Amino acid sequence: MMNNSTNKQSDNIVSQSTDVSTNGHSASTSQGDSGRTDSISRQVKGIARLIRYTPNPEETVAFAAKLCYSSLDAESLMEKTEARDNAKFVKALFDMGHLSPFEHASFTFSIEGVSRSLLAQLTRHRIASFSVRSQRYVSEDEFGFVMPPSIAALGEEAVAKYKSQMDTMMGWYKDWQTELGGKSESANEDARFVLPNACETKMIMTMNARELLHFFEVRGCERAQWEIREIAWQMMRQTLEVAPNIFAKSGPGCTFSHCTEGKFNCGKAKEIRQKRKDLTKEVFGDESAADDGVSSGVSASTGSSVSTGASVTASGDVDTNVTGASGRTNATSCCSGCGTSASSSSSASSAAEKVVESIRGTLSNK
Numbered sequence: 001m002m003n004n005s006t007n008k009q010s011d012n013i014v015s016q017s018t019d020v021s022t023n024g025h026s027a028s029t030s031q032g033d034s035g036r037t038d039s040i041s042r043q044v045k046g047i048a049r050l051i052r053y054t055p056n057p058e059e060t061v062a063f064a065a066k067l068c069y070s071s072l073d074a075e076s077l078m079e080k081t082e083a084r085d086n087a088k089f090v091k092a093l094f095d096m097g098h099l100s101p102f103e104h105a106s107f108t109f110s111i112e113g114v115s116r117s118l119l120a121q122l123t124r125h126r127i128a129s130f131s132v133r134s135q136r137y138v139s140e141d142e143f144g145f146v147m148p149p150s151i152a153a154l155g156e157e158a159v160a161k162y163k164s165q166m167d168t169m170m171g172w173y174k175d176w177q178t179e180l181g182g183k184s185e186s187a188n189e190d191a192r193f194v195l196p197n198a199c200e201t202k203m204i205m206t207m208n209a210r211e212l213l214h215f216f217e218v219r220g221c222e223r224a225q226w227e228i229r230e231i232a233w234q235m236m237r238q239t240l241e242v243a244p245n246i247f248a249k250s251g252p253g254c255t256f257s258h259c260t261e262g263k264f265n266c267g268k269a270k271e272i273r274q275k276r277k278d279l280t281k282e283v284f285g286d287e288s289a290a291d292d293g294v295s296s297g298v299s300a301s302t303g304s305s306v307s308t309g310a311s312v313t314a315s316g317d318v319d320t321n322v323t324g325a326s327g328r329t330n331a332t333s334c335c336s337g338c339g340t341s342a343s344s345s346s347s348a349s350s351a352a353e354k355v356v357e358s359i360r361g362t363l364s365n366k
Contacts (some may be wrong), residue, residue: 041166044113044144050238062086064101104187112202115146144200222266
């Protein structure tokens with residue numbers, strides 16, 4: 001069973017993402033090459049909504065991790081896990097790179113107003129599940145389309161030209177539907193070959209927390225294609241709201257450590273870090289939570305700021321004196337473009353070993 005996301009989340013995303021037009025669409029009519037005058041294209045913009053997620057995702061992650069090192073039966077361990085605030089423990093797991101427990105928390109999104117071009121990129125993330133609206137069973141005789149910002153920036157004439165081209169292709173599609181026997185499954189499956197990459201699609205997508213962290217790192221990057229980057233940041237915001245400690249350090253690599261693009265970096269690391277800080281501030285309304293580049297997180301149960309740590313004390317809490325070992329905390333000079341650092345592998349390894357031993361010592365006899 002999974003939780004519904006809050007109405008507030010959906011309202012925020014809609015207000016940020018829909019076009020200024022009726023129902024989030026802008027309509028266009030034209031007479032295409034086919035001579036039709038009934039083609040109506042609709043400009044759309046991507047909206048991602050978190051619609052379901054694992055109940056108590058951080059508790060689930062903590063329980064899975066503690067089970068690895070505990071001799072307790074599952075029920076007893078679950079009771080102990082439920083009785084604790086798992087915020088520090090979850091962040092310690094992240095800092096030590098112990099991410100397999102994160103795979104037990106799943107998040108499901110509805111995504112619409114996006115292009116088939118975006119779909120091709122999303123499905124490259126293979127550790128995910130997709131249910132996509134079919135172009136075979138659903139007619140595209142009034143398809144929505146996505147307009148690249150670069151074309152919109154050229155001005156009204158370019159925009160009108162682009163919309164006219166969409167209408168023309170819609171006319172081609174309708175012509176082929178007619179030629180192939182009318183609006184039907186058999187006609188749709190071949191008529192769709194003339195549709196553009198800009199054609200709108202809708203889907204339901206589910207990813208586990210570990211895959212989402214990877215997704216946000218590579219698709220939230222400034223060098224990612226603009227459409228998937230916008231969707232990634234929408235998703236990041238919503239997951240941060242419901243699982244703040246799991247996603248405390250979500251985002252492009254340069255936000256918390258070094259740029260992974262090397263000489264191809266965008267050179268905008270400072271701006272990206274600020275964007276990520278602003279997101280934290282917007283979500284939690286807490287200036288302090290955004291001040292340190294999200295190396296501080298927020299307690300899932302209380303909403304208060306807590307510091308990141310990396311080792312577990314005898315009481316089961318986290319000692320923040322040990323440096324994290326995930327490769328996102330320790331640093332030496334990296335590249336001129338990102339202006340931050342790459343981790344020291346030896347210190348990271350040492351920190352990880354301390355964390356593992358600490359967890360084992362804390363849980364093995366409880």
